[in-house]
Amino acid sequence: MTAKRPGAMAGTASGSMVRELVYVACAVACIAALGLTFSDPFIVTLAGYTCAFALFALSINVILGGVGEVPLGQCLFFGVGSYGVAIGMGKLGLPFEVAVLAALVLSVVWAAIIGAITLRLTGAYFSIVSWGLTGVAMVAANNLDDITGGPLGLFGFPPIKVGPLELSDPQTYFMVTAFILLAAILFLVAVRRSPFGAAMESVRQNPHLARSVGVDVARVRLKAFLLSAPLAALAGALSVPYTQIVTPEVFNVANTVDGLLMVLLGGARLIIGPVIGAGMFTLIPQVMNLDPNVRILVFSSIIILIMMFAPGGLHQLGLALRDRFGRKKDVHGS
């Protein structure tokens, strides 16, 4: 029972620290390899955008996998990030970093206000009310022409840079978003293993029992919401170098549904589940060259099949195979 063993709170096996460092090193190597070897600008930019959208899926999963609510309104914060960059850079002439930072702060403030109102609700009520708020945001974006550019949106930004790094260069864009995504994953792993992570999990599974062991359920739900909002805003901000335009369509619920599909594809119980889902979600339509309408059909069918056969997400199939054929050693992924 030595004290400094990472993951021991969550019950992971010994030697896990070395293994986890190896995982991180592998991830860094993969990002570097992908970023340096692939030069097709279309593919690399798309990969960068996938990383940005994976951040959004992570944000959704903080709520879905974290406290067990379906956050249909999460694209509101995505939009705050996108518009934050567009307005900050295009209208106010701020550097990209400052605009992003302002958008993150704004998203947290909005989350505090919205959370205080909507988190009293649970289940479908929470989902519907938060969805409704995105409708309000869309109407506002459509009509505040002076600020948001109205229905046409905002476009034609100055070159987007993070420090000396030009995000207009596809490989740089990919590397920056990928490393930010990696940092977010590591942070969320730490969150899950912290007492707050345990409190979220207890609230998701059984709020009454959680309350009886002293968890302030309302507070935990609000904190999860406050954590998810800047992640979504960061995703929205990082998608701007790819989209090059921000329109009121960012507040469309279809955006959130895309993120939700990614979470369900990859699995809500796994921290990197949404990232796996995001990868599949972009990869499959590209490889199969799908029409957008057919895409919806294909993914809807996949989701139905997953819900029937692997309700925990696709990684569950892997776990099931391992349990059947392999030794039962590890308990759960984190």
Next chain:
Amino acid sequence: MSMAADAALAVSARDITKRYGGVIALNGVSLDVQQGEIFGIIGPNGAGKSTLFDILCGITEPSSGSIRIMGGDIGGLAPHVIARSGVARTFQRTAVFAESTVTENLLFGRHTSFRHGVMGRIFGTGSYAQDQQSYHDRAEEVLSLIGLDGDRERKAGVLAYGVQRRLAVGVALMSDPKIMFLDEPAAGMNGRETADFIALIRAIAPGRTILIVEHDMAVIRQLCGRALVVVDGKPVVVDEPHHVLRHPEVVAAYLGADDDE
């Protein structure tokens, strides 16, 4: 019962009434539980035992009446605040975190004792190390008490029903509570599981006050010093279990009830 011993009262309720619309679930129930006592609450189905229980530990607000726990009035306090003052309870249904392992269940039960945050977790600060050490020590104690040493990595949901009830007590024990409320802890247990369970409660009783709502009279008889009988929302008698069970109104109530096990 005695006025002089107020300071030694773990739980004290006065004239608890609870109405749901036109239905009176509880009508003027009072009780005093001494510190260190194992106190039973019994009664036929629908008598209002569970409602009384929820009110005593602050989950449900009474329509009128007051409750003091360890001398402090709990009126208007949120359930998690009451839980943090050394009161733990188990539930009749959904007693454990079914999707988590036994050790994770115990981790969730330890919630109030953790001092470190996310940053402490990332940087492995002193408070994190302390928290972890005390959690491990307590978890080992509790695991051996509830006899789940060999099942620590199993999911709570796949454990046998009787074992789940023991785990529920384990989750409650993680915060080392002064008062424990057990809601029908032996419901659905077979004879052997019940015997084990009685031994477990006896083992954890020293230094604690325990209140039990229970259908199984054997459990009440073997564990409780005193028991309160509730029939139709009204208190009938408080006495030692063997006296209580011979009380004419209790006999009538139980013979009249047809679905008691």
